[in-house]
Every structure is written in structure tokens, then in C-alpha cells.
Ligand SMILES: Cc1cc2nc3c(=O)[nH]c(=O)nc-3n(C[C@H](O)[C@H](O)[C@H](O)COP(=O)(O)OP(=O)(O)OC[C@H]3O[C@@H](n4cnc5c(N)ncnc54)[C@H](O)[C@@H]3O)c2cc1C
């Protein structure tokens with residue numbers, strides 16, 4: 001009985017979702033061992049894994065892993081899970097985790113619990129809470145088999161740095177993977193200079209209340225004062241005011257930042273579906289009856305054209321960002 | 323090329339959810355069901371590939387008799403064949419994936435197209451589960467795609483960017499918004515689709531691996547502190563974010 005946490009690296013360390021998964025694993029472990037697995041982990045990754053509570057990380061090395069071949073990674077992770085006797089395998093629910101975890105579940109004949117917002121029980125009898133119907137209901141789910149693979153919705157599990165020393169790296173070489181299907185990643189395009197809503201800690205979103213694309217500088221300036229990413233409602237994406245990658249909601253991105261600021265957004269159920277698990281929600285809308293206020297922690301009933309510039313100045317005074 | 327498009331039936335996005343008598347699923351009374359919005363992109367892409375490369379498009383849906391409605395929509399949009407795999411209301415992704423994979427093994431399509439997620443359970447699971455069961459590659463969140471010979475190249479959305487990827491057919495893809503603009507079926511086609519045959523097939527004998535133990539409605543724990551728009555209110559909001567919520 002043990003837990004395997006799949007760690008994802010980025011240039012300056014582990015992804016935050018990976019640190020969250022480590023803490024979640026440690027919290028439910030009871031007596032069970034918690035092991036990490038990483039592809040091409042560096043000293044920095046091991047130091048960070050240790051700081052968040054792992055003592056051992058299986059390290060899979062080789063250039064072929066840098067291209068994220070999902071079927072091969074799934075095979076390697078499954079083999080590692082079997083090796084450590086994992087009854088629970090945890091991933092962050094980002095694009096990589098969402099893609100690979102279902103494959104691992106198939107390989108391990110495990111129950112698959114996607115996009116969990118809370119874990120209960122222990123490593124051998126885990127039960128998870130997850131939102132369904134766009135967050136309009138919550139279900140508790142569990143595996144009917146002995147092994148569980150789960151992905152954790154970003155930002156809902158707090159990553160706790162427990163100050164541990166660097167995790168020990170154990171080289172892990174998966175057995176032949178040559179018969180597995182391959183996929184070539186020929187190019188990776190980053191939206192340069194922009195923080196993506198799905199990775200941002202603070203998001204400022206604008207809706208039709210901004211009246212036109214030329215007024216989105218108000219939203220961008222507030223975002224700058226907070227160090228935030230810019231998001232958008234579908235109405236303004238469909239109108240071509242903002243790119244689709246910024247859309248938050250049921251047919252856009254699901255986000256759960258620490259702070260979500262909705263400016264001139266009515267709060268249609270499909271928009272709420274994408275952001276209602278945010279920690280703190282702030283709404284600015286001139287209509288006091290707008291549905292967004294019913295999910296807001298803090299709100300201002302007012303005109304975005306009047307309020308946003310003043311709010312930006314006041315926030316800059318606190319954060320020093322502008 | 324022969325294409326299999328997998329489609330699901332989901333409650334309309336504006337549905338008010340109430341917990342059913344079993345305590346683990348929704349009360350279906352009064353719920354309007356629709357074709358999963360992402361699956362419209364999947365069907366459209368199948369039709370466009372057929373228009374370009376020839377072949378045929380089959381739509382499949384796993385579920386109770388009511389899923390015939392979404393299969394009729396797919397027929398009205400222009401798919402050649404519709405298959406209903408008869409199963410109870412979906413218990414877990416694995417059983418549905420097994421039914422689809424068994425069909426694909428028998429019919430050998432070159433491409434299986436999914437929507438990126440179903441908006442009821444948002445599992446994001448079926449495309450790569452089916453790919454794993456078939457031993458194929460899968461490209462998730464596809465927003466652009468070209469098929470040339472036996473090769474497929476595609477743009478796949480990731481956080482903060484896109485991957486350009488290529489792989490050999492057969493493979494699985496999942497459709498992201500932006501891939502195309504789905505056509506609206508015309509009235510005569512909707513009428514014609516009503517009398518087209520829908521083939522039926524038994525579900526896989528695979529057993530569910532997940533059980534739902536309870537369903538609850540979320541309780542809002544929001545503070546709902548709503549202020550006016552004076553300078554003092556704006557300052558108060560900043561103070562609350564700084565001192566009470568401690569988030570800035
Ligand atoms: C299948 C489906 C999927 C969908 N998916 C999504 C999705 O992913 N994301 C999404 O956002 N929507 C989605 N929608 C659309 C959704 O139903 C709403 O139409 C959309 O969210 C509305 O955007 P909005 O709030 O910007 O515009 P509106 O609803 O028009 O609201 C504008 C708001 O701005 C306020 N306002 C106007 N002027 C000012 C001002 N000067 N100052 C302050 N406030 C002002 C108004 O009071 C109003 O509340 C979906 C719909 C469907 C059917």
C-alpha cells in the first residue's frame with residue numbers, strides 16, 4: 001500500500017499542481033509510503049520535491065521524454081506504480097495530467113477519479129469529492145477496484161512547504177516501450193508575455209459591460225496592478241474582442257485562482273461553471289441584481305468605466321505594481 | 323477515410339440540478355437534454371474530412387434509449403451511419419470506453435473523434451482511455467488539423483500555448499472549440515433523419531470501476547459583501563482584500 005505522485009517539471013522547479021499533489025498525498029497517506037515519479041528531474045526538482053515532503057523520487061531519464069509522448073509516459077508511470085505497490089496514483093488536473101491519467105487507470109485496472117476537489121479516507125480506501133454538472137452538484141466517488149488514479153483540480157489543495165531536505169533520486173528505467181504508439185511534438189508555441197488564465201493565481205476578467213475591445217485596457221491595467229492574467233466571458237470572445245484562450249466558463253477554461261475579479265460580467269451559469277471554485281470572487285457590475293453578486297465575496301455596484309481606474313490606482317498603492 | 327465520431331447526451335447547460343431519490347444522481351424530471359456542445363465540433367470535423375478525403379462517418383453514442391435523439395441530430399448534420407450502444411445511464415467512463423473500443427476494433431476506423439469533454443461529468447477521460455484500449459496515439463484538445471496520406475498533424479491546446487503534433491493513423495483526437503464552425507442541420511434534413519435507421523448494439527461486458535456514494539448540492543459560503551462605488555467604497559474593497567481576505 002503506497003501512493004505514487006506524478007511530478008511535472010518546469011524551468012524553475014516543479015509545477016505548483018505537483019506540489020499540491022504531494023501535500024494531498026502526504027495528508028491522506030496515514031502510514032503509507034509516498035513516492036514521486038519525474039521525467040528528467042534535476043537537482044532543483046528533487047530539492048523542491050523534498051521541501052514539500054517526498055523522501056524518494058523515481059527519476060526517468062532520456063531525451064525521448066521531453067516531447068511528452070503520452071502513451072509511453074503512461075506505460076512508464078504504470079510500471080512504476082506496480083513497482084512501488086501503489087494503491088493510489090495522483091496527478092495534477094492540467095493538460096498533461098488529464099491526458100495521461102486515464103491511460104494509467106486503464107493500464108492499472110484502476111478506478112479513475114478526475115478533477116477532484118477534496119480527498120477523504122486513506123491510501124487504500126480513498127474517496128474523492130468532485131464537481132459535476134458544471135459545479136451545480138458535488139459527488140463523492142470511489143473506486144470499486146483496489147487501485148485508484150485521481151487528478152486534482154489546480155489550486156484547491158494547498159501546497160505546504162514542510163522544509164524537508166532534497167528527495168533521494170532513484171533511477172527508474174521502464175522496460176521496452178517500442179511497441180507503443182508514438183506522437184511527435186514538432187513545435188511548442190507559448191503565448192509570450194501573457195500569463196495564462198489556467199495557471200494564474202489572480203484573474204481579472206471582462207465582459208460585455210466593457211462595451212468594446214478598445215476599453216479592455218481598463219481590465220488589463222487592473223490586472224497589471226494585481227500581477228494577474230486577463231480573462232473574458234464568452235460574449236466578448238464570440239464578439240471577437242478577446243482571444244478564445246482567455247474564455248472562462250463551461251466552453252472555455254475552468255479556473256480556480258486565489259482571486260477572481262469579474263468586471264461587467266453578468267454571471268450566467270455557464271460562466272460560473274468555469275470560475276465558481278475560485279477562493280475569493282470579486283464582482284464589479286452596475287446592476288445590483290446581476291447573478292454574479294450571489295457568488296461574490298466582495299462586490300462593487302458601479303460603472304466599470306468609473307470604478308476600474310480608481311480601483312487600479314488604489315491597488316497599485318498596496319501592491320506597488322502598475 | 324472511415325471515421326468514428328463519439329457523441330454524448332447531456333443536460334442543457336441552464337438546467338437546474340436537483341438530487342434524485344437515489345441520492346447519487348440527478349432527478350431527470352424536467353431536464354432538457356442536448357447534444358454535448360463539444361461533440362458538435364467532433365461531428366463537423368468528421369464531415370469535413372469526409373468531404374475532402376471521401377469515406378464515411380459513423381456516429382456512436384452509449385447510453386439509454388434517449389441517446390437516439392443526439393444520434394438523430396448527427397444524422398441530420400450528415401453522418402452516414404448511427405449506432406446506439408445500449409447501456410444504462412452512464413456509470414463510469416471505463417465501461418463506456420470499453421464499449422466504444424470494442425466497436426472500433428470491429429469496424430477499424432482510421433480516426434476516432436471525440437469532443438474534448440462531456441459537460442455533465444467533465445471527466446475528460448474517454449478519448450485517452452479509448453486510445454489506450456486500442457493501443458493508439460491520441461491528440462487532445464485539437465484546434466486545427468490536417469490529414470495527409472496516413473499521417474495527421476494537429477494543433478493541441480495546452481496551458482499558455484499550443485503543441486504542434488503529428489502521428490500516424492489510426493489515432494484518436496478530441497475536438498476543442500475553434501476547430502471549426504459546426505453546421506446547423508436544415509429542416510428537411512432534420513425531417514429525413516427521423517426515419518433513418520439507427521443500428522443497435524449491446525454494451526461491453528466490462529464492469530464499472532467507480533461508484534458514486536453520494537450527490538449533494540454545493541452550499542455557497544460566499545461573504546456577499548457588496549459595496550457602493552464611492553471613493554470610500556473602493557478604498558474599503560482594497561482594505562478588505564488586503565486585511566480580511568489577505569490576498570493582495
Ligand atoms: C452551451 C453554452 C456554453 C456557454 N459557455 C460559456 C462560457 O464558457 N463562458 C461564458 O462566459 N459564457 C458562456 N456562455 C454564454 C453565457 O450564457 C452568457 O451569454 C455570457 O457569459 C454573457 O457574457 P457577459 O456576462 O459578458 O455579458 P452579459 O450577460 O451581456 O452581461 C454584461 C453585464 O455587464 C453589466 N454592465 C453593462 N454595462 C456596465 C458598466 N458600464 N459597468 C458595469 N457593469 C456593466 C451588465 O449589468 C451585465 O450584468 C455559454 C452559453 C451556452 C448556451
Ligand SMILES: Nc1ncnc2c1ncn2[C@@H]1O[C@H](COP(=O)(O)O)[C@@H](O)[C@H]1O
Nearest residue numbers: 328329330384437439440445446447448
Ligand atoms: N456515452 C457516451 N457515448 C459516446 N461518446 C461519449 C459518451 N460520453 C462521452 N463521450 C465522448 O467522450 C468525450 C469526452 O467525454 P468525457 O470523458 O466524459 O468528458 C465527449 O465529448 C464525447 O465525444
